[in-house]
Amino acid sequence: MKYNTHKGLLEAALFMSSEPMSLDKLSKITGVNSLGYLKGALLELKDEYENRGVHITETAQGWSFQVDRQHLDKVADLTPHSDIPEGQKRTLALIAYKEPVAQSEIIKIQGNKTYAYIKELTAKGLVRAERDGRTKILTLTQEFERYFGGEKEKVREQLIAKLGKRAESVQESMVDAQFEKINMNRA
């Protein structure tokens, strides 16, 4: 098969798949064993989509088509399917809001199923979990910034701004909770 045919096949595979595709998977589809060759073709495709409404992106989970962030709000309603399920989305929102935050705190709010969500978000490269004593400290990654098209501080600002007054009361209750914790430790 010629190089352009391979490139077309890669493009078709990425277009059809609803999930990011690893180089191994793409290698099986195209029948090309050289991962370097495939990566080269993918990078070339990526360049071709540079100034388009959709882009080809590489994440921790693989290669995929993604809608340009600046158009996303306008076309998001056209499909109900997002690449992050609701449970994981809630965990990510909490982490983005409270970062850096202890895993135990998120578990306390969202329950035990959050362990699996954090694992998934870490696999997607959106969250970093670093051990800190008996818990883990969760922070956002560069991939998170790339995914949301801005620095994490700006994303958080947007979150707080959109939450409005509710956020202020939540922040106050968080401060109260901190004081309560300190007082309990003193006692």
Added chain:
Amino acid sequence: MENNGHGKEKDILEMIPKENSWEQIIYEVVAMNNLDPWNLDLSALSKGFSEHIMSLEELDFRVPAKWVIIAAVLLRMKSDYIKIMKMDRDPESGDFMDMDELEDLTEAEIEEAGMGIQAEDIDPVEVAARRKPVRSVTITELVSSLKRVLASEKRRDLKIKKARGKISIKTDDIAVRIENLYSKINSMLGRIKEDKVTFSSIVDKWEREHVIEAFMPLVHLDNEKKVECKQKEMFDEIFIKRKEGAS
């Protein structure tokens, strides 16, 4: 198809109210009237039937029900029989043949001319491959998720507070309760002029709460060796005796 005055169809319409079963009607169509069930004009039959229904003075739902079954059976028979025809050029003149011309040909002639093809010979229609569109999460969605998780946290907190509020813990001083029970036992022993009282007599009301309220200080009194409790069998009556020398 034959359309000469819709004669056959009319016969069937007249037959429907008279015959009891749809099988009988089809049997009549084929055997008695010598009609070809595959060569009936169903649209003419439908139209005639509508007119027939309109003309009826008394409605009998069995009539339309029977007709629907007959029409369905006839349609099925016809559709099973019909071969899919393709428009093709006349082998001799090279012109396209129209449907009327094709209908005049026998099955053998169609086969011979290679104009008739079986359904299984036709390639399946190619359906365009569609992807399930999956998109990235928007900031607005992230905010909605945050709102939902914070709201559920608030609801859970309220639930916990409410549940905690329901549990009322008695903060009575056990020492006071022991003292009160001891006085009660002493006064009862003085009143009945006996050396022992029964546990059931010192319980105000034989209910779980009252039994526990009396039993707990009694255990303490026994432990402090102010009284001596005896019970022959488990769950049997407890006899309470004041210990010698107890103050």
